Amino acid sequence: MERTERxxxxxxxxxxxxxxxxxxxxxxxxxxxxxxxxEYLKTVPTVxxxxxxxxxxxxLLALSGLSIGVIGLLGSGKPFAVAAEAIPEVMRTKGFRKxxxxxxxxxxxxxxxxxxxxxxxxxxxxxxxxxxxxxAGSWWKILIIAAVTTALTYYIFAMLAVxxxxxxxxxxxxxxxxx
Amino acid sequence: MDFATIMGQVFASLTPxxxxxxxxxxFIGLVVGALPGLTTTMGIALLTGITFKFGGNLAVALLLGLxxxxxxxxxxxxxxLGIPGTPASAATSLDGFPLASQGKGAQAIYLARTASVIxxxxxxxxxxxxxxxxxxxxxxxxxxxxxVLGLFGVLISGTMSGQDIPVKGxxxxxxxxxxxxxxxxxLTAYNRFTFGSPELLGGVxxxxxxxxxxxxxxxxxxxxxxxxxxxxxxxxSRLKLRELTTRLGNVVRSGLIGVGIGIIPGVxxxxxxWTAYGVAKKSSKRPEEFGKGSxxxxxxxxxxxxxxxxxxxxxxxxxxxxxxxxxxxxxxxxLIHGVRPGPMLQFESPAFMAQNIAWLLVATLFMxxxxxxxxxxxxxxxxxxxxxxxxxVAVLCAVGAFTLDLRFLDIILVxxxxxxxxxxxxxxxxxxxxxxxxxxxxxxxTNFRRGMLANDGNPMVFLTRxxxxxxVLATVALILAQLGVFRGLRSLFAKKAAATP
Numbered sequence: 001m002e003r004t005e006r007x008x009x010x011x012x013x014x015x016x017x018x019x020x021x022x023x024x025x026x027x028x029x030x031x032x033x034x035x036x037x038x039e040y041l042k043t044v045p046t047v048x049x050x051x052x053x054x055x056x057x058x059x060l061l062a063l064s065g066l067s068i069g070v071i072g073l074l075g076s077g078k079p080f081a082v083a084a085e086a087i088p089e090v091m092r093t094k095g096f097r098k099x100x101x102x103x104x105x106x107x108x109x110x111x112x113x114x115x116x117x118x119x120x121x122x123x124x125x126x127x128x129x130x131x132x133x134x135x136a137g138s139w140w141k142i143l144i145i146a147a148v149t150t151a152l153t154y155y156i157f158a159m160l161a162v163x164x165x166x167x168x169x170x171x172x173x174x175x176x177x178x179x
Numbered sequence: 180m181d182f183a184t185i186m187g188q189v190f191a192s193l194t195p196x197x198x199x200x201x202x203x204x205x206f207i208g209l210v211v212g213a214l215p216g217l218t219t220t221m222g223i224a225l226l227t228g229i230t231f232k233f234g235g236n237l238a239v240a241l242l243l244g245l246x247x248x249x250x251x252x253x254x255x256x257x258x259x260l261g262i263p264g265t266p267a268s269a270a271t272s273l274d275g276f277p278l279a280s281q282g283k284g285a286q287a288i289y290l291a292r293t294a295s296v297i298x299x300x301x302x303x304x305x306x307x308x309x310x311x312x313x314x315x316x317x318x319x320x321x322x323x324x325x326x327v328l329g330l331f332g333v334l335i336s337g338t339m340s341g342q343d344i345p346v347k348g349x350x351x352x353x354x355x356x357x358x359x360x361x362x363x364x365x366l367t368a369y370n371r372f373t374f375g376s377p378e379l380l381g382g383v384x385x386x387x388x389x390x391x392x393x394x395x396x397x398x399x400x401x402x403x404x405x406x407x408x409x410x411x412x413x414x415x416s417r418l419k420l421r422e423l424t425t426r427l428g429n430v431v432r433s434g435l436i437g438v439g440i441g442i443i444p445g446v447x448x449x450x451x452x453w454t455a456y457g458v459a460k461k462s463s464k465r466p467e468e469f470g471k472g473s474x475x476x477x478x479x480x481x482x483x484x485x486x487x488x489x490x491x492x493x494x495x496x497x498x499x500x501x502x503x504x505x506x507x508x509x510x511x512x513x514l515i516h517g518v519r520p521g522p523m524l525q526f527e528s529p530a531f532m533a534q535n536i537a538w539l540l541v542a543t544l545f546m547x548x549x550x551x552x553x554x555x556x557x558x559x560x561x562x563x564x565x566x567x568x569x570x571x572v573a574v575l576c577a578v579g580a581f582t583l584d585l586r587f588l589d590i591i592l593v594x595x596x597x598x599x600x601x602x603x604x605x606x607x608x609x610x611x612x613x614x615x616x617x618x619x620x621x622x623x624x625t626n627f628r629r630g631m632l633a634n635d636g637n638p639m640v641f642l643t644r645x646x647x648x649x650x651v652l653a654t655v656a657l658i659l660a661q662l663g664v665f666r667g668l669r670s671l672f673a674k675k676a677a678a679t680p
Contacts, residue, residue, distance in 0.1 A: 010343070010606070010607065013606050017602070017606050017608075021354065024354075024357075025357075028357050028372075031371065031372065035369060035371070038369070040369060041367060041369055044367050045632065045636070046636070047628060047631040047632050047636040048367065048628045048629075048631070049367070049628075050360075050364040050366070050367055050369050050371060050624070050628075052627075052631075053360070053623075053628065054360060054371060057353060057356050057360065057624075058357065060353045061350065061353045061354060061357055064346050064349055064350035064353055065350060067346050068344070068346055068347060068350060071344060071346075095403040095404060095405075098402060098403035099400075099403035102398060102399045102402045102403060102569075103399060103598070106395065106573055106594065106597070107594065109573065109574075109577065110590050110591070110593070110594050111590075111591075111594070114577060114581075114590055115587050119578075123574055126570065126573075126574065127570050127571070127574065130566075130570035130573070131567060131570055134402055134565070134566035134569075134570075135566060136564055136566035136567045136570075137564070137566075137567070145567055149571050149574065153578055156210075156214070157578050161582065164585060165578070165581070
């Protein structure tokens with residue numbers, strides 16, 4: 001891709017991210033204003049009111065977001081048109097699809113497996129799944145790597161550093177809570 | 180007690196058993212620092228429990244060894260994987276990982292370690308010779324200076340790590356400050372941005388954010404690229420001594436910055452590393468190399484964060500005020516073992532300061548020797564297939580975050596930070612200022628309001644106190660330099676001079 005086209009696309013992204021941060025900054029600043037008028041802080045001197053720094057930092061975020069948004073607008077010319085052209089193109093690339101698969105597998109490990117199964121079960125499942133998806137090698141090699149990694153991590157963190165890593169299935173936890 | 184007696188006690192304390200214990204502490208520290216999520220502070224806290232069975236000297240020596248090893252170990256994962264093991268090594272990852280990607284991981288580790296050793300020596304030197312002066316200086320810092328210094332740290336990190344337009348770095352830092360404000364306000368107990376969640380009352384912990392921000396984008400990028408390994412071919416050439424000797428100015432300057440920041444209570448190794456990195460970039464003849472694999476960048480951050488150790492011990496031992504978070508935990512450990520740091524220490528245990536210096540020297544030498552042995556084997560990690568290495572990194576990200584508070588919320592935070600980190604990396608927003616902003620957010624916020632309250636709400640106090648004024652001027656100069664104002668003025672003057680007959 002040409003350098004100028006790449007820059008135009010980055011500026012288009014700057015436009016969207018800049019205004020998103022500006023909006024976030026406005027939200028933070030408004031929270032600051034809310035704190036300044038809050039009943040709970042009525043007796044607190046204005047200079048120590050947490051609303052002061054919230055307002056200042058929120059305004060700075062809004063201002064810097066706005067600057068980036070404007071730079072994006074000027075640099076890309078038509079940010080919406082550039083985005084409409086770039087997004088489908090990026091989504092068709094192999095790298096983007098692979099990235100989505102990685103994020104999905106990590107999400108399954110973090111949100112589904114981690115809290116609902118013992119560490120020594122969830123981790124090898126995730127490692128084997130991930131390594132199979134990305135063709136890390138033969139199945140026996142993958143199994144050995146997954147087992148050794150899990151055992152070593154468990155030994156360092158759970159046994160040496162005495163960190164209580166998850167050790168029960170969700171139904172065991174629910175049954176315990178029911179009792 | 181005279182000098183000869185003190186030195187006699189110091190050498191008598193250096194028994195083979197004690198030297199071995201220091202070595203073990205350094206080794207544990209290197210492992211703890213290298214693993215994302217396990218911080219030096221946590222390592223000292225965990226080991227303090229184990230040291231109950233030891234005698235006072237052995238326990239303190241072990242913990243000091245861990246302190247030195249932990250601060251240095253963080254750079255291993257920063258260089259090899261681009262994931263800082265500790266916040267102190269975030270600046271190191273900017274140049275360390277690009278060097279590792281060029282196959283120069285071992286050289287980067289050697290250089291970082293040697294810089295760390297020199298940095299620690301500078302810190303020890305300061306501890307030995309200038310404790311009374313430095314203690315006086317550290318007492319000059321009030322809320323006003325703390326606020327300006329915190330803001331300076333965030334802005335300098337934003338300025339130095341910006342890859343596209345400077346305002347992106349600042350915005351990342353300001354966004355970090357906003358995230359740092361989440362939770363119950365320290366001064367008024369007012370809840371900000373907690374959305375009714377009791378888990379957010381204590382604020383957002385920065386370790387899961389740091390792990391997610393640096394780690395998850397690395398995993399996604401590596402696995403979605405066609406590259407099979409991080410580096411195709413390792414560069415086995417030896418690092419020339421010239422690479423260090425030609426940069427001695429940078430080494431000394433960064434060491435002094437590290438000591439200076441270390442003596443200031445509450446400001447830690449991370450700010451020291453960023454400030455030294457920033458100053459090195461500004462004074463370099465090749466600033467464009469920073470962020471792409473500059474030896475100067477690694478030297479600056481590693482010298483400064485290790486020099487900070489000696490600096491942080493100055494107020495700890497002489498005033499009983501810790502100079503950094505790990506020093507704060509060390510203070511607790513010292514108290515448990517019957518050592519009461521503070522002005523009375525030199526009367527109660529006259530040899531203690533000298534012993535500490537000797538133990539730090541031994542720890543530093545251990546760290547250097549270990550690094551010689553581990554650099555080359557560790558570099559081989561870079562040739563492990565991404566399909567094998569990256570899932571393991573993802574597991575370490577989860578375990579590292581969970582280890583902190585044993586909360587599922589921290590795992591969620593890693594994921595959210597990872598997604599934001601990916602957006603930041605696509606938009607060329609630097610991740611480091613955000614992390615520093617989160618760390619320093621409550622510090623900046625509280626000290627600003629304390630400073631204002633102590634001075635009847637007069638904002639001019641930030642300009643009338645000498646140290647604060649210097650920091651304000653440095654911050655303004657930094658912003659103006661980044662915006663190209665000085666360059667513009669220089670060319671304007673040059674044009675005027677040329678036009679004058």
